[in-house]
Each structure stands twice: as structure tokens, then as C-alpha cells.
Amino acid sequence: MSVGFIGAGQLAHALVKGFTAAGVIAAHRITASSPDNDLITVAGLRKMGVNMTTSNKEAVQKSDVLFLAVKPHIIPFVLDEIGPDIEDRHLIVSCAAGVTIGSIEKKLMQYRTNPKVMRIMTNTPVVVREGATVYATGTHAEVEDGRLLEQLMSSVGFCTEVEEDLIDPVTGLSGSGPAYAFTAVDALADGGVKMGLPRRLALRLGAQALLGAAKMLLDSEMHPGQLKDNVCSPGGATIHALHVMEAGGFRSLLINAVETSCIRTRELQFLADQEKISSAAIKKTTLDKVMQQPGVEQGGGVGVRTAGVSLFNNRHKK
């Protein structure tokens, strides 16, 4: 089995790192395409032994399972480009937040009657094989395709199938979740530093506390409230601290965060659906956006770096 990635950014890099560490697929059986050779992640992927290319077409041809790991607004253009190259064997797995299976199938059905499409929402801890992934199955994907995807994604963490309408809430919870955790650990470390700990130690201990707590929760059948009770000795330090957190509306903040992320995901999907741009303007707009990504050289603006940008043509430029 060969795996391809359209897009060679953070997500592709994290997934490849996880897959190869898990031994579920060898790096040389992975091909990743990116218009820009100077991204850090591109270098990282190349170092891992992945076949790098600037041709999306090549990534398609060399893969059976094809991950679409580009930003949501790029998806339509990628689909138009690779549409003609999709074969019966291909399983298209979109990782783009807010992009529906329906919209992908609609695009691909211009080129193929039964495109096999699946949609995943994963998160960055796949890089250390502790990802949280959900997937939804498209109209023409078979049960075996689901099993294959689940096998792949289970190698890098938790993976389960869901109905597509749950993917936005999942984005809010575990998609954005690591960011909430990073913020929490950063702030906990600040607290440690305020009370006298060296920063490095404070960060290490803060992260370990979260890791340990999460592991306890996942391993036990107990409700988190009960686990919390077990830590809080009567009149002790922890219950005093928890009171302060409750007074600050801690729980409500977390609920709000998940809700906001979910709503924003839906908003972005809605906005994407509304976009009606002329095809000439699309090329330039996308090019601009690609150029604006971090790590991309701003070599005097758009038009200067046309070499290597292969979103809209199949000719492999060097």
C-alpha cells in the first residue's frame, strides 16, 4: 500500500512522523507534494525518507490512500487539478476542517462516477502517536476502506468512526484541544515560577501533571469529578486552589472555548461555500495565500516565484 499527501505542512509532517514511528508504513512508500520546497516541514519529510515532489499529479499516481492535507480554501482547486488522475483504487481522505464530504464528492464526480472519499478530523499529537482522530465515511467508500483508515490512524492514537455532523464539535474539542492544554501548561508554569520554580522544571512538571491526569482518566472507569475528589484532601491545598478556579469561571471558560471553536469551524465552511470568484482571480488569490504562509519566501511578491508552484498545471517545473 502506498500513501500520498497533497500538502506537506504541519499536519502531513505530524502524520508521517507518527506512521513511520509506528511502523505501519515505510517512509519510501509515502509521497508528499508541495508547491514550496523551502518549508521546514518539507525538509523534515525529506529527511524522514518521504518522496517529495512539487507535482500533485505525481503524488496521486504514486498512492493508493491519498491524504488531502492542505488548508480548507485550497481544497477545491486541488480537487479540480487531481480529479482526472483519480483511479478506482484511490481512497481520498480529507483532513480539512469544515470541508464536507458532499462538497468533495460533488467536485470529484465531475471526473469519476464513484469517488471513494472519507473525512477525518485529527490533531497534532499524532506526531507522538497520541492523536485523537474521528472519521466519517463517504457515499462510495466501502467497509474495508474504513477499516484500512482506522488501522492507519489507530497506529498514531485513538481513532473512531462518527457521523459527519459530529466532526465540527470534535474540531472544537480535540482538534483545538492541544492548544488549550499548551496554554494551560504555560500558565501553570508561570504559577510555578511565581512561587519560586525554575521555568524549565515548572514546564516539565506542569506537562507531566496533565499527562498523568489524562492517563489516569483514560485508564480508569471513574468520573473525572470522582478522580478530582480523590486528590482533594479535606481543608487541603488542592481544594483551596479549586475554589479559586471555580471563582474564575474555569469550567465555563472551557465550555466556551469548545463552543467557539466549533461555531467558527461551521462559519468557515459557510464562508467557503459562499465564495464566488472568477477563475482568473482564484489563481492569483490562491497563489497569494500560498505565498503568505509562514516559511514561504516573499521574493518580491507574487509572480516572481512561479517556479515550483504546480497547483494549476501538471507540468513539473523546476
Add this chain to the structure above:
Amino acid sequence: MASDLSHLKIGFIGAGNMAYGILKGILKSGDINPANVTVSAPSINNFPRFQELGVHVIHCNGDAVSEAQLVFLAVKPHFIRTVVNEVLPHLTERHIIVSVAAGVTLETLEQLLPAGVETVRLMPNLPCVLQEGALLFARGSCATPETASLLKHLLSACGSVEEGPESWIDIHTGLSGSGVAFVYLFAEAMAEGAVKMGMPSALAQRIAAQTMLGAGRMLRDSGKPAAVLRGEVCTPGGTTIYGLHALEKGGVRSAAMSAVEAATERARELGRK
């Protein structure tokens, strides 16, 4: 009424917690013969506790309906349509259909059911299973005052039963359906306060529960309004008034109002879908 009731046949579609609580309350009065009650559900998992009550348990919704005059639809809202379509051939004008499904309006029910069938929408809450429920029902266009009296009588052992216009059902959901969870949250928080002050958690939780229960009974049975009872506990300069002041500073009243409001609004939203 008593002699009528000994011949009254009742059917339940669904064998979950609500069906159980309602049935238990109905049987408590002693007016209904368990042999005249049939409960239908797809799986046998829930049957044992119903069988203990002496009622019939079957896997056929149609039969539960055709045997009965009074039928409780106690299935999850998204099954209502399917169930009603299934039992349609067995329904006649002598049937009284009581739906317990959240968010399913009388209008929807009356569209699904044959004309002339009496329809009632009932909103219970979970403590029904312990016969301490708060129930509110609204009559559909064909349901008669006699039907209302019958229901009030039958359901009286479930807890409190009130009748109201349909517009109150969503409010009842917010206040009493979801309300039990608000009370659980408050109890949890009070117990945490006790833990902070030095009491072991398990004990604090038991005492918090009993405090809720005792206060609840005094609220219900004393005949005095909550504000008066509150005043009676507050000795001048004593512990309670200090604690209450902390609650007021925390904006608990506003939060409680907002909670009921939010739950009610959501019930309305779901009912519109």
C-alpha cells in the same frame, strides 16, 4: 371512577425509565389491575422490573395499542414518527394517546394521528422513577376535561401533576426536567465547600444530598414561600446570613434564572426543528 378504572386497559410503547416511573405511580393507587397493562419494547433488557409489577411485556407495539384505551408513547423523540405509523391501523377514536417525547408538539402529534383521537403531551422528570416526579401535561384539541381528570388521578402517585397550556411545557422542561441537574450541581458545589473546610468528601456529599432533600420537603410541605423559610433560618448576625451574602455576591440568583431561561429557550428551539 373506581369501577371504571378496574376495566381500564393501558398500553406503554417503550420500556425505559419514564415508562417505568409513570407505570409504578399509576399502579400505586391500586385502581388499575396490572393484568390490564401491556408494555411493548424491542428488547427484553428492560423487561424484568416491569414483570415484577405484574404487567404484560411484549415485542409488539400494535398489540399494546389495540388492547388498550390509554396509550403512553414513551420512546425517544426521533422514534415517535416510526412508532405512530406502525400502530396507525390499530388506532380508533376511543384511544387516548399520551406522548412523553420531549420536543414533539401537539401539532405534530395530531398531524400523525387519526382525527378524533384524544392527544395529550406529558412532560415528566427523572425523579418520577422514585415517585417524586414533577409532571406537567397539556391537552390536544380533542382531549376532554374528563381525560384531564383521569390523568391527574392516575398520575398522582408519580409526584406532582399539573395541567397547563402547551406553552408551559418548555418552561417546565427548563425548570424541572433540566432543573434536577441544576440541583445536582449545587449539591456538588456545596459538598466541595465542606471539603474545603475539612470534611471528608463522601460524607460531605451524603450530607449535601440530605440537606437538599430536607429543604425540598420543607419547601413543598410547609405551605410557606421559599423567602419566608429562608428568613426563618437566618439568625441575626449568624452563620446563615453570612453564607447567603456570599451567595448573593456570587450572583447565584441571576445564574439560576439564566439556567432556567437557557434550558427553556433550548427546549423551544428543539421543538421548532
